[in-house]
Amino acid sequence: MKHYDVIINGGGMVGATLGCLLAKQGKKVAVIEAFAAKPFSADDAYDLRVSAISRASQNALMDAGAWDAIKAMRTCPYEAMQVWDAAGDGHVRFEAAELGEPDLGHIIENRIIQLGVADAFTSLETARLYQPNKLKDLSVETDKVIVTLDNEEQISAKLLVGADGANSQVRTLAGIDIQRDDYGQSGLVTVVKTEKPHEYTAWQRFQSTGPVAFLPLADGSSSIVWTLPSDLADYYCAIKKNDFKKALAEALDHKLGKVTKVGDRGAFPLRGSQAKPYVMERIALVGDAAHTIHPLAGQGVNLGLKDAVELATQLAQHGRDPGSLKTLRRYERARRGDNVLTMRTMEAFRLLFGHTAAPVKTARNLGMNLFNRIPVVKNEVIRKAMGL
Template identity: 60%
Template sequence: MVGATLGCLLAKQGCRVAIVEPYVPAPFSLNDAYGLRVSAISRASQHALMQAGAWSFITDLRMTPYEAMCVWDATGHGEIHFSAADIGEPDLGAIIENQVIQAGLSQAMDSYDNLAFLAPVSVDACHYAESQIAVELSSGKTVTTALLVGADGAYSKVRTLAGIDVQKNDYNQKGLVAVVRTEKAHQLTAWQRFMPSGPLAFLPLNEGKSSIVWTLPADKADYYLAMSDDAFNVAITAAFDQRLGNVRVVSQRVAFPLMGQQAEHYIAEGIALVGDAAHTIHPLAGQGVNLGIKDAVALAEVFVSAKKVDNSPFSLKALRRYERARRGDNVLTQKAMEGFKLLFGNTFIPLQFARNMGLSAVNKVIPVKNEIMRRAMGL
């Protein structure tokens, strides 16, 4: 998603772009079941997707704007509510399946004559010389380019080829995802309950359904995966404190390992990293994709500004501006998410009390709460 967004943004600026994808994407149909992986797309990310030419295609498919958010602590009475109406906005963002975002971006890519999509093709090797990087592809072809962007995920081959080290933090947790139907309406609200074992989020979808993301210790996630649907329904209803009544799973359940990582550098000669190739964070705030799209926007902006000055918009000097613009923000967000994880995972009674008091206090300080909303939306 991040690589396609960047590709469209650069193609819009007149760059010749080739997007290399190791798998042929499956075509999307509105008759398809809801995907298990969704993203909470901020207003800033929506604007970026609009600039890339993908947003109108996405809205023509399916998405669910959410108007409010409710967060509470399972160990006490601390609770905080956010409402878009409080800051004069129609919504806080939109819950969109990753497969829908990808389908919208695919349609956008088709609209650019200067953008080629190569699949199934992967990068085998690369060599930098004389301000150009030669990229050897699995198809047997070699492409020469001014910039190779690694948008190839947490296990980035491009990052490895560039010799960029990465700092890793294995959380020993898994994110269990599924689609559920709730007895009570979700009210276009994103719900999140913090428990010592990890947060449980219910993200609103259409047709009265919700996407759940349940962060659990790895062994506990495996335990819940092995349950029958009926047993899981009882467990998830209890874990969510019956906030939306009885919960019934309507999809398969899948769990994926969680880890945080940060590339020590985002750039090398002729190479830049974006999205999960550069950083991954804990999913408790749902900011992973939004951070990646911020990377794409920043790199595209560096190209535009550098092109006005000289004919080397992807020089190492220009790329350093991208790294300075994004790495600090991403590191800060990662540390904040890990801090939240430690804070809400702590069972020390005085800390639990302080945590609940803090949530309740912030809920009453309207200017602070409104500023939190604006920042989360990217306004």
């Protein structure tokens, strides 16, 4: 049986990044990933799933040794973000130039991040990628975890990390509980061309049914995340393309003019969740396996990458036995507060903008405009979101 310091189940954006950070410390690391991402070609149409990657996440991907390869494939910096209320004149605009920064972050397809980190991982001497493989079973012993793969091969490690997404198998098999809040909403995603240029700006308009975001892509098109009640999202996925184009342009109040072209559409159910706990002896959860949040501020993977950095830091400092509960609890203590606070903040925004009562709408719009006029506070908020 092959033995590792750490086995990571899930070689997505978070799991593979953690794998790189740990293997760079000289630890023997195995990553198990169920699917091989399709190799990149510059002619590929844009994927439906993209992420707004913060500066802190960019730094994590640099430390993982993946950023240059990701940049060389396809990324789009965004220089401004404009958020406004459909039910009034309230708006907030964030500008990178006001912060003395070149950009506020990058819009990147999830597959490209995953390809970049997987390449960086496999180039490291102490790293081994089991792909395409699935974890079938696990057994926690006093000094190790034994993992059985779907091909019946068994491998063991001092620590098993679940980085296997919102339906984490590690979490289930380890018997870790999860608190879930189903928002009854879905995120409709697609890629569109618009009449007017996106100006390297992330545009987001809040309607009472949920926000619609147009995120800039390098070829001038925009990636859409449109939050809607789930039945409405299914309806908009099914209607004719021309009807959808009109509805989407209307949802953004024609800020970018007409929607001239639309790609495939997909809808993802949205849930807030927190695993309780994130760790137990010899097991740790990171990324969506540990927590999910509403995507309205595009923070999900950014929080997951912060988990990866924190766990790697704790294991570098205190990780003689990487599976010891004492060390793993340090990681949980450092991360749970930030993850819960961000989730609750997103929920508060969702509820605030869902209100249709006139006094709430008036106060909300006044509040947004006031916030927009106080650069010290506004810039502090965006700096925090960027992880600066």
